[in-house]
Amino acid sequence: MKAFGFLSFGHYSLNGHPSGKETLKQALELSQAADELGVNGAYFRVHHFAPQNASPMPLLGAIAATTEHIEVGTGVIDMRYENPLYLAEEAAALDQLADGRVALGVSRGSPEPAERGWEAFGYTGSTDPRGADIAREHYKKFLKAVRGEAMAKAASAGEQYPQLYRPGTELPVLPYSPGLDRRIWWGAATHASAEQAAREGVNLMSSTLVLEATGQSLSELQAEQIKRYRAAWKEAGHDWTPRVSVSRSVFPVVSERDRQIFGFGESKDSIGMIDGTTGTFGRTYVDEPDKLIEQLLDDEAVQAADTLMLTIPNQAGVEINQSILANFAEHVAPALGWKPAQAGPVEGYPVQ
Structure with missing residues (x-):
C-alpha cells in the first residue's frame, strides 16, 4: 500500500440530523482536515433518488479549491444517469483547476430506489432491466471524450465563429485535460469486469x-480479481502502470472512547444478495493498531493493491471521522508502506 483515502457514502436524514446541507459541508471540512494529515484521497459514492450524495462535481470542486494535496474523486459515478460528454467537460475543467488531482471511479452503479430511474433523467431505450447497456454506452463515450477523441464535426462557418474551424473538422469536447484518462477507475464487482477494465486501459x-x-x-x-486484471493489462500492452484500490472498514482502537464507539472483536465476511446476485461482503476491522497491522498485512487484496480506501461512517460527524483517519495515519498506515500525499497528480500518473 502506497496511498490511503476515505470513501464516504454521503448518507443524510430527510427528517433530522444530519441534513443534506450538513453532510456536504461536513464532507468539505473532513477533506480539509484529511489534506492536512497527508491523507491521499477523498472519494464519494454517488446515488440518485436517495438521501445520499448525488451530483459530485460541486462538492469535489469545493474540496479541490480549499485543499493542496489530496486527490478528489468518486467511488463510483453511476453511468446510467450521466450525459457522458457533459461529464467529460466537467471532469476536465475540474482537473485543470485542481492541478491534476481528480480521480473518478465510474461503473454501472449499484441498485437505486427508483425503478429504471435513469429513464427519468432522459436516458431511454435500455433492453436490460438493470440498465447495463446504457451504462456501458455512456462509459465508452465518456472515456473517448476524456481521451480527446473527436465527438462531432464542425458546421459550415456561421456568424459567431466564421473562421474557428474548417467545415467538417472533427471536434473533441473541450476543455481537454491531458493525463485525466489515466486517473479514471472502473468499479469492478466481478472478475470479468476487472479484466474488461484492464483491456480498456483504466x-x-x-x-x-x-x-x-x-x-x-x-x-x-x-x-x-487483481491478479486477473494485471494479467489482462499486461496482455493488452498498455505503456503505463495502472492503480488498483480496495475498500475496507477499518477502525483503530487507541482509546477507551474508540472502544465504546466502535466496539471490539473480529467480524467475518458474509454472503448476501445484491441486485439479484449472490455476493461476498467484507468484514469490519476493529482492533488495536498492532493487531490491525497484522490483519491487514494478512489481507491478500490489501497487499496486492496500491491504494486503500477506508469506508467511513459519515453520519458520525467530522470529529469522529477525523480521529479515524488520524489514528490510521499515525498508528497503522506507516507499517503498511504508506506515502503521505504531496502536491500534484498521484505518483505514477504525471500530467503529460
Whole structure:
C-alpha cells in the first residue's frame, strides 16, 4: 500500500440530523482536515433518488479549491444517469483547476430506489432491466471524450465563429485535460469486469463486496480479481502502470472512547444478495493498531493493491471521522508502506 483515502457514502436524514446541507459541508471540512494529515484521497459514492450524495462535481470542486494535496474523486459515478460528454467537460475543467488531482471511479452503479430511474433523467431505450447497456454506452463515450477523441464535426462557418474551424473538422469536447484518462477507475464487482477494465486501459477499483460466492474470503476473491486484471493489462500492452484500490472498514482502537464507539472483536465476511446476485461482503476491522497491522498485512487484496480506501461512517460527524483517519495515519498506515500525499497528480500518473 502506497496511498490511503476515505470513501464516504454521503448518507443524510430527510427528517433530522444530519441534513443534506450538513453532510456536504461536513464532507468539505473532513477533506480539509484529511489534506492536512497527508491523507491521499477523498472519494464519494454517488446515488440518485436517495438521501445520499448525488451530483459530485460541486462538492469535489469545493474540496479541490480549499485543499493542496489530496486527490478528489468518486467511488463510483453511476453511468446510467450521466450525459457522458457533459461529464467529460466537467471532469476536465475540474482537473485543470485542481492541478491534476481528480480521480473518478465510474461503473454501472449499484441498485437505486427508483425503478429504471435513469429513464427519468432522459436516458431511454435500455433492453436490460438493470440498465447495463446504457451504462456501458455512456462509459465508452465518456472515456473517448476524456481521451480527446473527436465527438462531432464542425458546421459550415456561421456568424459567431466564421473562421474557428474548417467545415467538417472533427471536434473533441473541450476543455481537454491531458493525463485525466489515466486517473479514471472502473468499479469492478466481478472478475470479468476487472479484466474488461484492464483491456480498456483504466484503473481498477474494487469495493467492499464482490459478486462472486465461492466460499473464499473477500480478500482471496479480490486478490484473484487483481491478479486477473494485471494479467489482462499486461496482455493488452498498455505503456503505463495502472492503480488498483480496495475498500475496507477499518477502525483503530487507541482509546477507551474508540472502544465504546466502535466496539471490539473480529467480524467475518458474509454472503448476501445484491441486485439479484449472490455476493461476498467484507468484514469490519476493529482492533488495536498492532493487531490491525497484522490483519491487514494478512489481507491478500490489501497487499496486492496500491491504494486503500477506508469506508467511513459519515453520519458520525467530522470529529469522529477525523480521529479515524488520524489514528490510521499515525498508528497503522506507516507499517503498511504508506506515502503521505504531496502536491500534484498521484505518483505514477504525471500530467503529460
